[in-house]
Amino acid sequence: MSAAEPITxxxxxxxxxxxxxxxxAEKEEAHKLERRCSSIIxxxxxxxxxxxxxxxxxxxKVMKRSGWLFPAQQK
Structure with a gap:
């Protein structure tokens, strides 16, 4: 067995x-994804x-046409 060299x-x-x-880099990528998701939402x-x-x-438009929205004035 050889002895391990110490870490400098x-x-x-x-x-x-x-x-x-x-x-x-991971943090920047996360910010990019967050901005992209916010834009999509x-x-x-x-x-x-x-x-x-x-x-x-x-x-x-349908209600106007069928007379439900503005019914004709009855006299």
Whole structure:
């Protein structure tokens, strides 16, 4: 069996710098994904609002046409 070589301070510093750099890259990637997800959620919300308005407008048109919304004045 051979004795293990001791780890030098320089090796520890290099390893720590690599860990910090990897953590910073992961954090940046997480922020990018978070912004992307927020954009997708906002877009889905706007699309749902547009669909709700379109459905409401269609209902108003049908109700006008059928006479439910503005019934004719009876004398």
């Amino acid at each position: 301070e320089e090796e520890v510093v290099v390893a720590a710098e690599e860990v910090v750099a990897a953590a910073a 906002a877009m889905a919300f706007l699309i749902s609002l547009e669909f709700d308005f379109s459905l409401w407008w269609f209902q108003v």
